[in-house]
Every structure is written in structure tokens, then in C-alpha cells.
Amino acid sequence: MSAPAVFSTDERIGSLLDQSITRHMMSTLTDQGGKICAEYVWIGGNGGDVRSKGRTLDKMPEKPEDLPMWNYDGSSTGQAPGPTDSEVYLVARAIYKDPFRCGVTTILVMCGHLRAPPGSCQTAQ
Numbered sequence: 744m745s746a747p748a749v750f751s752t753d754e755r756i757g758s759l760l761d762q763s764i765t766r767h768m769m770s771t772l773t774d775q776g777g778k779i780c781a782e783y784v785w786i787g788g789n790g791g792d793v794r795s796k797g798r799t800l801d802k803m804p805e806k807p808e809d810l811p812m813w814n815y816d817g818s819s820t821g822q823a824p825g826p827t828d829s830e831v832y833l834v835a836r837a838i839y840k841d842p843f844r845c846g847v848t849t850i851l852v853m854c855g856h857l858r859a860p861p862g863s864c865q866t867a868q
Contacts, residue, residue, distance in 0.1 A: 779803050780849040782841065783813055783833050785856055788821025803848070807835035810852060823858060832857045 779800040787794045796815065804810050817823030817831035833854040841849035 775848055777801075778848075780841075780844075780847065781810065781852050782849065783835070783852045783854050785833060785854040788817070794820060803850070804835075804838060807838055807852070810835035810838070817856075817858065822856065830858070 782797045784795045813833040818829035823829040837853040839851045
């Protein structure tokens with residue numbers, strides 16, 4: 744299997760991104776009004792992909808149990824049969840300071856996932 748085609752002068756994906764825009768945004772967006780950005784991260788349905796989604800929190804959690812459970816449609820990731828039985832719940836297992844987004848208060852939340860029993864009326868908190 745060959746690598747995907749990258750169309751740039753030096754055939755590196757990094758050269759396609761304007762790093763000056765990222766640097767400018769990260770240096771000027773420092774006031775988050777006391778809010779925390781939490782990026783929930785989990786392993787996808789085929790076991791070889793990593794997925795994530797972000798949410799805003801009012802305060803910094805002290806431990807994983809302080810974070811709210813969250814949900815997503817598992818049929819799109821191959822983790823639920825769907826279309827009517829597709830809820831998958833994200834459960835926080837570990838919290839790390841985000842090493843990729845400097846200058847803002849962001850955490851990475853490593854998650855496990857749970858399927859709701861068929862026909863249950865569970866809601867994410």
C-alpha cells in the first residue's frame with residue numbers, strides 16, 4: 744500500500760499549512776474567560792484510528808471522575824450497529840495537559856467507551 748498523495752513542492756504535509764496563521768492565533772487568543780477546553784480522545788472502531796471531539800468546561804477538573812460523560816454516534820465509527828442502536832458513551836479515564844496548544848488552557852481527556860444496553864433510556868451527563 745502506497746502513501747497518500749501530497750501535493751506540495753517538497754511532498755510534506757507541513758508545507759501545505761501556513762504556520763504563521765497558527766502562531767498568530769495561538770498568541771492572540773489567550774483570554775478564555777476562565778473556561779477550559781477539554782479534547783476527549785478515544786480509539787476508533789477499527790482499533791487503528793484515533794478520534795476526538797472538544798467541549799468547553801467551566802473549571803479545571805481535578806480527576807477524571809469530575810468530567811462529564813459524553814456520547815457520540817457509534818455507527819459512524821464502526822462501534823455500534825445503528826441506525827437506532829448507535830449511542831456510545833465516552834468515559835474519562837485520564838487527564839493530561841495539552842502539549843500541542845500552547846498559550847491556552849486545554850486538556851486532553853483519554854477516554855474509554857461504553858455501549859448502552861439495547862432499548863435503555865440512558866442519557867449522558
